[in-house]
Amino acid sequence: MKIGKPQLMREINMKQVREILQVNKSLTKPELAKLSGLSVVTVNALVTKLVNQGEVYQLTESSMTGGRPASRFSYNFDYQFVLAICLYQKEVTDVADFTVCNLAGEVKAHWSVEFQLVTKETISELIQSAKKEYSAIQQVAIGMPGVEIAGKINMSDFVLMKDVFLRSYLMETCQLPVIIENDVNSVLLGHCHTQRLQGETVVALYYPDNYPPGSAVYLNDQIVHGVNGLVGEINLLPLSVHWHQVAEEEGDLTMNICQTIITMMIAYDPHQIVIYGKRPQAAMLPVIEHQLTDLFGQVSVPKIAFLQSFNTDYLAGVKSLAIQVLENKFHSEESR
The missing domain is CATH 1.10.10.10 (Winged helix-like DNA-binding domain superfamily/Winged helix DNA-binding domain)
Known part of the structure; x- marks a missing residue:
C-alpha cells in the first residue's frame, strides 16, 4: 500500500x-x-x-x-450529543420536535413545542436552552419543509422562515454548528439508514394532506440535492393530472402518482420507491404496476412500498445526519 x-x-x-x-x-x-x-x-x-x-x-x-x-x-457514546430538530405543521399550528441523542443515536431527551408561527428567534432560544441543559451538545441538525439555497430558506411552508438566512443566524446566536435539510430528504435518509441500505437507488414520494407533494432521491449512498436543491420539487412536474386536481378523485391521485413514478424511473431507474402520506394507499398498487408493465414491458420495475412511518423516519434521518456530520468533523480535525 x-x-x-x-x-x-x-x-x-x-x-x-x-x-x-x-x-x-x-x-x-x-x-x-x-x-x-x-x-x-x-x-x-x-x-x-x-x-x-x-x-x-x-x-x-x-x-x-x-x-x-x-x-x-x-x-463512550456519550462523549458528545447532537440535537435533532424536526419542524412540521399540524393543522394550523407550527410544531418543533426536539431530540437530544448520543453518538449511538440513543435518545437522552425528547420534547415538542407548538407555535402559532415559528420564528428564527424562538428556535434560537430553544436551542440555547437545550445547550444549557445538555452541555455535551456539539451539533444541531434541523429538518424542515422547504429548500435552503445559498444559505437562505426558500419555498418554505413556514411563513416567517421564507427568505431567512436561518443557518447562519442560528450558528451566530447559539454558537453551535448547524445543518439544515429538507423534510422529505430527511425522511428518505432515515428510511435508508434504518433499513441499512447500501448501493441502492431509492426514491421517496410524499403526499401531505394540505400541501404540494415532495420527493427525495438516494443515490450512491447519499441524498441528491442538485445545483439549486430542487431535485424534490415534483409539484412542478408538467403532468397530465396536476397535484391540484387530485383533491377529490382517488383515480386522479393514482394517475398523478403513476406518472410521477414513470418520471422517476426514467430519470433514476431506482431499485425501490417508497410512498408516504395518508391518502396514497396500497390498494393503488395493482393499477400502478399494471401501467408500469404496459409501458416498460419486461423491464424489472422498482419495488414500490406505501409506508406510514413518516414521523419515525423523519427523526431517524435528522439524527443520523447530525451524527454523520459530527463524525466527519472528528476526521477533519484529526487530519490538521
Missing part, C-alpha cells in the same frame, strides 16, 4: 480504531491491534489520545489466569 502523508495516515488509523471500538463492547490493545492490522505501538498512541479526550473509557478486569489485570477499552 502506498503511504501517504503522516497526518492522513493518522486520520485513517484513528477512524479505523474508532469504528472497531464502536462495534465491540470492549477490547484490549492487543485485540485492537489484531482486528485493525495496526501495530500495538500505533494502537497504544491512538487509544491513549482517545482516552485523554474522553472519547474512550479505560476499564480494568481481573485476569482469568490470576496474572496481571488486562486493561480493556470501551467507546
Whole structure:
C-alpha cells in the first residue's frame, strides 16, 4: 500500500480504531491491534489520545489466569450529543420536535413545542436552552419543509422562515454548528439508514394532506440535492393530472402518482420507491404496476412500498445526519 502523508495516515488509523471500538463492547490493545492490522505501538498512541479526550473509557478486569489485570477499552457514546430538530405543521399550528441523542443515536431527551408561527428567534432560544441543559451538545441538525439555497430558506411552508438566512443566524446566536435539510430528504435518509441500505437507488414520494407533494432521491449512498436543491420539487412536474386536481378523485391521485413514478424511473431507474402520506394507499398498487408493465414491458420495475412511518423516519434521518456530520468533523480535525 502506498503511504501517504503522516497526518492522513493518522486520520485513517484513528477512524479505523474508532469504528472497531464502536462495534465491540470492549477490547484490549492487543485485540485492537489484531482486528485493525495496526501495530500495538500505533494502537497504544491512538487509544491513549482517545482516552485523554474522553472519547474512550479505560476499564480494568481481573485476569482469568490470576496474572496481571488486562486493561480493556470501551467507546463512550456519550462523549458528545447532537440535537435533532424536526419542524412540521399540524393543522394550523407550527410544531418543533426536539431530540437530544448520543453518538449511538440513543435518545437522552425528547420534547415538542407548538407555535402559532415559528420564528428564527424562538428556535434560537430553544436551542440555547437545550445547550444549557445538555452541555455535551456539539451539533444541531434541523429538518424542515422547504429548500435552503445559498444559505437562505426558500419555498418554505413556514411563513416567517421564507427568505431567512436561518443557518447562519442560528450558528451566530447559539454558537453551535448547524445543518439544515429538507423534510422529505430527511425522511428518505432515515428510511435508508434504518433499513441499512447500501448501493441502492431509492426514491421517496410524499403526499401531505394540505400541501404540494415532495420527493427525495438516494443515490450512491447519499441524498441528491442538485445545483439549486430542487431535485424534490415534483409539484412542478408538467403532468397530465396536476397535484391540484387530485383533491377529490382517488383515480386522479393514482394517475398523478403513476406518472410521477414513470418520471422517476426514467430519470433514476431506482431499485425501490417508497410512498408516504395518508391518502396514497396500497390498494393503488395493482393499477400502478399494471401501467408500469404496459409501458416498460419486461423491464424489472422498482419495488414500490406505501409506508406510514413518516414521523419515525423523519427523526431517524435528522439524527443520523447530525451524527454523520459530527463524525466527519472528528476526521477533519484529526487530519490538521
